[in-house]
Amino acid sequence: MPFHPPSWVPQLPFDPPDSIPISDFMLDENHGRHPLGYAQNPFTCGLTGKTYSSLEVKERVDYLARGLAKELGFHPNKGSEWDKVIAVFSVNTLDTIPLAWATHRLGGIQTPANAAYSAAELEYQLKNSNAKALFTCVPLLETAREAAKKCNIPDNRIYILEVPEKFAGKPTPEGMKTVDDFIRDGQKLDRLEPLKWEAGDGAKKTAFLCYSSGTSGLPKGVMISHRNVIANTLQINTFEKPNRDKMINDLRNQTDYTENVLGLLPMSHIYGLVVISHASIYRGDGVIVLPKFEFTATLQAIQDHKIGSLFLVPPIIILMTKNTKVLAQYDLSSVWSIFTGAAPLGQESAEELQKIFPTWKIRQGYGLTETCTVVTSSSPDDIWFGSSGSLLPGIECKIVTVEGNEVTGYDQPGELLVKSPAVVLGYLNNDKANTETFQDGYMRTGDEAVVRKAPSGNEHVFIVDRIKELIKVQGHQVAPAELEAHLLAHPAVNDCAVIQIPNEKTGEVPKAFVVKSPSIGLEENDRVIAREIQKHVENHKARYKWISGGIEFVDEIPKSPSGKILRRLLRDREKEKRRKAGSKL
Template sequence: MPFTSPSYIPKLPFSPPDSVPVHEFLFGRESSAKYGRRHSLSASKPPFVCGVTGQSYSAVEVSERIELLARGLASELEWQVNEADAFDKTLAVFSLNTIDTLTVSWATHRLNGISVPISSLYSVDELAGQLKKTKCKGLVTCAPLLDAALSAAELAGLPRTRIFLLQVPEASRRGVSAPEDMKSIDQLIDQGRGTPPLSDLAWEAGRGAKQTAFLCSSSGTSGLPKNVMISHRNAIANIMQIVTYESTYQPLEPELCLGVLPQSHIYSLVVVSQASIWRGDGVVVRQGFELGQTLKAIQYHKIKRLWLVPPMIVAMTKAPRIVESYDLRSVRIAAVGASGISKEIILAFGDLLPECKVVQGYGMTESTGVVCFGNVEDAMTGSCGHLYPGYEARLIGEGGKDVEAYNTPGELVLRSPSVVVGYFQNEEATAEAMLEGKWLRTGDLMEVRKSDAGHEHLFIVDRVKELIKVRGLQVAPAELESHLLLHWAVAEVSVIPLPDERAGELPRAYIVRATGAEKGDEDALRKQLRKHVMDVFARHKHLDGGIEFLDQLPKTASGKIQRRVLKEKARVDLEARKAAQAKRLNAINGSKTDGVKRPETMEVFDLSSDEDEE
């Protein structure tokens, strides 16, 4: 049984254009008249505002900076607009959030190239691997990440002359200064002022639906990370879907929203950044989530919408006195995505910001962002909301048959103009993810339930795919397992998610030791294995859920590891530890822990650093 957006949600006003690059859709002269942009460039908020310094550029200035930066990059990289294949003009962006990060991507598109956003959490090895896989011809980074960028570029064979720097506020530079011999994005823009105009893009009809705009890393439904080919039309489609859906409750006047989520992630790349621009809104950009500074920015800029992941909401609820010391009356909506959040946390957050509505959503890189989101006009506790206009959904049950009833689980499959082209140089993974009829497998078990108003809502029941979500960031078990098996002491391993109140989930490894390692010091071996992972992978992929040694892993008769058994074991062990901890606290305090006031905490989520947390 196919599901679509409820009847009270408007349909897309027109089919997403397939012959225009995303930057022209957002900033072109015809964007208001031809594509129905809600506000002209001159009437829009500055697309990005620095949440530290307050620096910004108007929408008109950003449009000009895209063109000038494209000229500067063309000169440095020796790229011609209508020559060479797009995959021969790939430019990586490995940086903390800045007000010019997306300008780099759009300038790349202006040159008929492909933008490769890379998480600033990546280790040197991960970054080098991504540069090689995507065949990047240049790299844009920032001073705090320069050492890692230079090391990775050397491993990938990328010369220093093809590395450029984005400007970050002094407070976020970690004491690092940019070297004088490396060109900044501002210098390239100035350089562009003295170069001849570029040729127009010579696109034939339908080019935007086929040409990749962004190569974004994702683990898909299972296995190792893969690079998702997101076309220009895919990005435009999701932008249109978001803005059309929100027209039922979103004020017409432009407003400011919070931009602390990493701009390399699909959530911030499309949903927060580019959809906001299409609305005429502005994004207040910060380099990470530090509670006090974030609240200060919300208060100062009178931000109305917060784009968050669950750990950020948890941090706010655990520090009520800090939150209450700021004037947050401007906030009207807190949109939460990337992983689930409990009813109790939502209620606690509501006590802190009574005028703010919390809406939860669901999406994935392969859908170019959001699939469904809660709507303040028809809220339903625990729901991921309604499907966005332009989406068709089915639930596939056992035996591959469609689920025909409500409140019955099945794997969610999707069809939409925002569903991506496929995986870069990985036809096998593409064939596995894309079913006949251009339906995308999500790997997530869902139910469709009706609200009191009779509208269909999607509820996540379980995750079929094996991904672990740490603070909204993907961790592929297969990637960690493959690396752990390289260690001499590991014979077999399974990495599963351990529930965690702050992070959502943490990677936990169950390991069978190899011959010769069975009788050694377990604590010493744990330290070795932790370091084995820490030396190679980004911070969120470290084994913070712990390492446990087993004599054997639970398996089916056919030899497949039973991850569900291990997940249940992890859950039971976690509950036992919590009970033991509560008992100790009761003994210390001489009273029930329910009566103990939790201390105020200052939470910092450095979503943009590959350094270890203390």
């Protein structure tokens, strides 16, 4: 039977519009967003305090779109969105999202790349997306140039998103064009003609091309439509409305409530991109932007900007629980809520944090790139530690067993399938993955879940295991297949498999099982060989993809008759080994 949101969750106020770009939805007041003139400043630098008002951001987006149109030859109503793909390889900046909106104003696509990528990983995304230009930041410029060169993106098509100089360590190289340069150019240019979209175009046209490993395999371009982002923004804010209304009522003589939220998580990740950078701005909140995570700098920003809601991932929460003396040095009294996602937060960790901050509402959500973010969320008035909360409005799900039977009751595990207007268009140029993942109007998540009835009487979703092979390191996705392909290039590796193992700091880390090449003699030291193999990964992959869980040499890799690696057997074996060793992880 399909599961639906609890009865207390309001219905969407209107159908997510399908004939406008995200830029119109976010920058006009015609679609329910918080009035521009009375909102918090949308983006403020958490390090320097530099900021722009909502009206200034709207103006900057307009001028930036004009400047991009002239520089790149992009016309709002000529060519498809695939002729106007702009890649962004940068830490968070004040202009990352305005750049996306300016690209959308031209009918184009932004493809955000993880700032931790190596040149080879960035090259893969640039080629796969067929990006026409690349925006980066000074700290990542050399990596960007190396990748762009191999993709035939010339130096004069690499542009700069500015970060505070004290973070960058050096100024923008002379002669390189910045977002501010585009805006100055745009001020002198004629107004762009409006996008001439028909009904349904917003649901068919790709706005963001984010890269995800999906349920398995190498990273794939996820085609996220304008309507997908609009729908999830509406779903999140409709779900939050009863609590926001209550907060207004609690504040005497006020008819409105807005706050500052923490903009620490990468805007290249779907969590930072939609939940923080779109849903928050739409409801009038301000995002305090930080380029990277540094514990004390984050605490300082919370204190300085009186941040109310913290959007975090479990490893940061665990770090907080283990550093109470550091926390005590900062005034965190403005915080009332934390929201965690990207990986499950254990009940024990939540309880530990609650002991430190008894008044905080510790909330958890669940979503994927393929669902354009949030599927379930905890209401501040209905928190159940370990749960991922209740379904958002406009979403239905069902749970299907391995045998293909639909679950009809509580506490019966199976794969979670999701139907929502925010479920994406599919994977770019990958029919096989599309057929496996998107079926009969539902998205197969690859996650094992159960539905349980909370003490409140509301249905909650618990993610109990992952059927898919994905590894989550500090919220980042790591595809075993990608690491296995790389390991097999090492002369000492004859066969291999990679699985996830728990880690207190990062949630999970990759561990490799390796069958040594016959050329490796018995006299050679296993520890030395293992270290050489690890260095092989470290020299070519982002840090979060390193084989931090170690390398174990085995005689053979378990496989099915068709040759598919049976990673589940390795995970079960590893779990039993930890159990015998008395590990709590």
